[in-house]
């Protein structure tokens with residue numbers, strides 16, 4: 420379904436965001452990408468829908484290379500769920516979900532927002548499937564809670580029945596219980612529709628609970644790739660580096676709903692760079 424072939428991405432300032440990532444994600448898999456902040460998770464996802472271009476290597480979706488000439492053909496096949504929901508705040512729930520059909524619409528229908536009856540019915544069915552009743556259809560999304568907004572985001576992502584869904588930290592701004600419910604919903608929807616999911620997360624406990632497979636990055640490299648049960652203290656240390664084994668276990672026991680906490684030991688404070696001292700008021 421999805422193939423990363425020796426993918427490296429170096430930014431103009433020299434930052435190596437991805438460094439030789441090779442992965443095959445088979446159809447139907449719920450694959451979670453873990454890693455500390457800056458490890459390259461978002462960049463990896465963005466190479467799949469063409470928002471980031473690898474410096475070397477290739478990404479293929481169902482055998483089609485992700486390249487500018489193929490993007491119009493690929494985008495309807497890739498649903499996207501964002502950390503900050505990326506909904507149109509002033510538009511209604513129904514309008515936002517219908518927007519998920521735009522990548523497959525001709526321009527003459529897209530500009531005036533001429534959605535077909537089939538699309539409207541599909542949007543209603545999806546809104547119900549994600550647990551939002553009819554009373555929510557015409558509510559502005561700005562009036563919804565974070566969890567409800569992400570349900571709208573999930574419904575929108577499935578509008579075109581994409582075989583592949585990318586979810587970039589979909590629960591980062593939600594409380595632990597809502598995070599659990601939203602991931603449960605995402606996995607159920609993906610299973611029912613046979614979709615493959617590549618989902619970046621910070622919460623190891625949620626990854627262990629929902630993933631079929633965990634791929635962990637550190638500094639743009641894959642440092643763990645395996646079943647959630649195989650992600651033990653050694654993998655934790657490989658991914659999060661400085662965190663001690665004991666604090667790792669305490670921070671994120673299996674089944675807990677908290678995010679990994681930073682190591683508790685006090686760190687010596689380095690001196691402020693000279694440039695910052697000059698910024699005194």
Ligand SMILES: Nc1ncnc2c1ncn2[C@@H]1O[C@H](COP(=O)(O)OP(=O)(O)OP(=O)(O)O)[C@@H](O)[C@H]1O
Pocket residue numbers: 430431432434435436454455456457458459460461462463
């Ligand atoms: N436009 C850019 N120019 C230079 N460096 C960038 C740019 N965008 C991202 N980076 C760097 O690339 C690396 C990977 O970033 P990325 O956003 O993929 O990490 P991440 O694992 O998703 O982090 P987070 O969990 O904090 O969202 C980081 O070092 C980041 O600072």
